[in-house]
């Protein structure tokens with residue numbers, strides 16, 4: 001099988017798993033996987049599709065600027081530029097973006113502080129933070145409608161080969177050195193968001209302590 005075919009199947013399997021979690025409501029979300037570094041090319045989801053369906057028009061190959069790498073009638077995801085920033089700046093191989101109720105509510109609660117912080121949580125080890133007093137900070141950026149502006153703001157938080165950024169009242173974008181790592185970070189983030197919301201429901205005073 002060709003390299004593109006292999007990466008296509010890898011991303012399609014992840015898409016199916018995330019769909020099983022119902023993380024693509026209303027056609028939201030987009031996914032990407034790197035195919036080559038020189039030249040930089042990656043597969044990205046086609047825009048506006050129902051990402052719960054598995055079809056042979058789910059992805060298209062794009063270049064480092066997010067432009068289709070060949071002739072196609074498919075349109076790359078409207079948020080392809082964010083994925084481009086990740087592959088241009090890091091050695092990440094996979095990037096995932098989903099909208100969930102939990103990540104949206106967390107981004108609104110902590111949006112004015114521009115970050116949500118987690119401490120004393122076992123699952124921050126999924127972010128490679130193993131020290132007992134480790135702190136995980138997930139940045140929150142404004143949801144600029146102009147995608148180049150959003151991508152520029154997003155890129156200021158893209159330094160490591162793995163990471164996560166929340167876009168306020170929009171969703172989360174995560175990336176990792178492998179698709180396994182990207183998915184692990186996404187699942188861990190959503191666990192932490194749900195935990196925090198559940199905690200706030202029982203102990204509203206925790207809002208002040210956590211930040």
Ligand SMILES: CSCCC(=O)C(=O)COP(=O)(O)O
Nearest residue numbers: 026028029030047048077078
């Ligand atoms: C209907 S969701 C609004 C667009 C969006 O935020 C998203 O994640 C999906 O856009 P795409 O172009 O990737 O389908």
Ligand SMILES: [Zn+2]
Nearest residue numbers: 028029079171
């Ligand atoms: Zn989105």
